Amino acid sequence: MSPVHSGLTMPVVRRIGRVLLGAALFLASLGGICAAGVTTVMGQSYPLSDQRPPARGWPAPKAIPGGRITVAIVVSNAGSVSADVLAPYEVFARSERFAVYTVAARRTPSPLSGGLHLLPDHTLEEVGTGAVSEPDVVVVPAVIDPTGTAEKPLREWIAARSRYGARLLGVCAGSELLAAAGVLDNRQATSFWANIGSLKRNHPKVRWQSGERYVEDGAITTTAGITSGAVGALRLVERFAGAAEAQRIGSALHYPGWSLGGSTAITPNHLALSDLPYVLNAAFPWWRPTIGIGLVEGVGEIDAAAAFEVYSGVSFSARAIPISATGTVTTRHGVVLLTEPAGTAVPRVDRFVVPGVRGDLTPALASWASGRSLTPELPGGGRRDGEFGFDPMLRDLAAHADSATARTTAKFSEYPVGQLRLSGAGWPWRPTVIFVVALAVSVGVGMLTVAIPRLLRRRTAGTVSRSGRGGPGTTPAR
Template identity: 45%
Template sequence: MNTFLRRALLTAGGIALSAAVLGGTAAAGFATTMAQDFAPLPARSAATATTRPAAPDRIQVAILLGRSGTVATDAIGPYGVFAASDRFDVRTVSASRAPVALSGGLTTVPDATFDDYASGRLPRPEFVVVPAIADPSGAGEAELRAFIETAHDAGARVMGVCAGARVLVETSVLHGRRATSFWSDIDGMTSAHPETTWVRGQRWVEDGDVLTTAGVSSGIAASLHVVQQRAGTAEAVRIADEVRYPHWAPDGSTDIPVNTVSLGDYPYVLGATLPWGQPRYGLGLTPGVDEIQVAAAAELYGGAAFTAHVVPVAEREEVVTRHGMTLLATPVGDAGRLDRLVIPGTTSPAPLADAAPGVPVFLPAVAAGSGNASFDPILADIARTDGRHVAEIAAKYIEYPLPPLPRQDGTPVRVTVIAIVALVLAVAAGIVPALLRRLWIRRHSRRVMSTETNMSEAPDPAYTPRSGAMSE
């Protein structure tokens, strides 16, 4: 084998080994992120609770939850909007009453099951919300997809939030319609599902009795739009003020920026694939807490910026939110090491902070003042701790209008150090073939030289001295 070909093979092998190390590190990190992001807590008494009867003369809303895991704000955002109006009867629905994982480490217990509707214990839903779920086409979610089709065929209106469109394309609901989805999904959707016309740059797209939204936070704005349609403008404005969501207006435009993937998105990629060494944030849940404020904290810290491992904590194992959603938590005294305690929806750290003495406390509602108390203070906090660019990319990935960020700019030290270490290890792995080749050549050369030396010092067996010479 000539020298050029040998060197080319060594170089290719080194590059492949470096890529394998980087790819393996990223895959292991992403798996770790998803495992801690969608890790349901076990239920206690809530799983056996009876189904709440339907409220008469209200619009029946079913917010679906996948057994494989559900994006928190996709489900909780619409829940918080619809449940704030007495014109709607809202409940979360899944295949069973078993706890369901929500992104950002949250766990909820569904209010009802698909069988509750099939058996007639609950009247058919008039409006079905479909959030993004972890396995939209999987066999484990077949019952959920069947429920969507059955409800739609029976006259229900359907709203797909963010990548909930991935669920809807596995049904017949979007056939022949215009729709939108999370911005990074649209290219793939256009190729894989040409039976639907995919639209960019819109907060939501409405086509008949199907409404689809852009990413994550868009579900809140679209829900306010539906409230305006069904309950009137005054009611929608009241709820927008109540949840302190400033990015919707009765006659506002639905136009939003058209996002694309860029090299500047590296904080999202690094955060999702390098979870090691994350600080543990206790997400303090208090009775009656606002649902959207909880979802925003869990989503941004744990599921968009990936700056912390979020651990929901509370005084007890179950917390009922402002409008009746059941969230599960770890008692704060049993949560182990916490690097920080984030308590949304309250201006007082007690009593949770009393159970975690010495742990720094952040109160988003206090930081927000009279402004938005859900997304804005969390994004500002991320900018202070990990840098403005990390906060900007997190806002991009939940398609939330960027609020004013503090001038104080943090540095993502943890993820930067881990990325450098991973790169160094990958480069080191890549030069291993060349080093091994060099060592082999060196040893081989020494062996050859040793052999030649021994041969030069040994007597020549073909040489026989003359007898006369020997006698002399």
């Protein structure tokens, strides 16, 4: 049936086509802007390291004491979540009953979320050949591409440790790496709340649970999002070293709501309209502030992780740049972190915050800050008695960004905030304004399918009109 007989004339068909094309251009434009924003955020959150070994080589890993319960913290060379790695590390390392080391496929600078880099202590091969002690516990964090080809050696190594009898602790989305390694089949497990749906589809043999801080099934423990790794590690401290040791460490850490033998149930999270700040900050990062994170020798692992997760790794509200006196920092319990050395090569920063410091700043960092007219700040006014390391960071985020972003950051870190008083702007206006501008630009791009044909018709009509009036040498009609 012809367009005329069907009631659709050619002008109508063309008009419908222009509308559909305009809608496609609008979506492509807005989607392209958002994709560029997310790419920028991820590139700054997991930056590639150009730091080469010093002339004397990387610092030697600390010795692994004998006669202790050995814990291996897995690190991906492509990128891991900071708190998934560092929080359990600190929990176990606070006890002399445990010997803790980090392990990766290669001993090269490995990105941690938020802009940090870690130098692993040992390699998978060293453990596999017996050069390094077999672990009694393996901690598996969230990594960038858990099912990708590049992580196949890591998956195989984890499966082998499970066969050899190691206890596995999957933190947050680290459970996806465990599932991909095949060790969760026919077991109960949990994960980061936003991933549960896709995990059920992609790994149907696993009995996924929601609303639990951690789930134990045989020799495998899995936890909810990011900060839950500290609670999962405390549970394993209790299992391996006893209730008194877990109580001692847990009381010193002050994780909100934790108690020895307490309930594992937590309020299940779901996507909601209040999560919009997370999307806005991730998709529209332009003109966000750059924060220098001053790291000093002996900084607590949780303090360091909290700074990079809260500002950059989860909230995306700022770009975080690690800065130290020399370019490397050894944390309180021996993790080697790589930073920008304080000097002229450090990019411009808008603020300079120093987490976990109770005394004076080191002279090198103080001098560098003074030369840049920066005032070193303790995030959130510094950690108060009875606070976990994330509390001052979330207070600082609310005060300098907005409280909505701070609450969303806590939610996506699966961290309680009932104990916090968050004050600051109520909404992330910078990314909201950029979103409105991007929306207007995208609407303009979509309208081109209407504007261009109209412009062409006007030009054609003008040309016809001029030719109809005649030109030089013609005789006007009488």
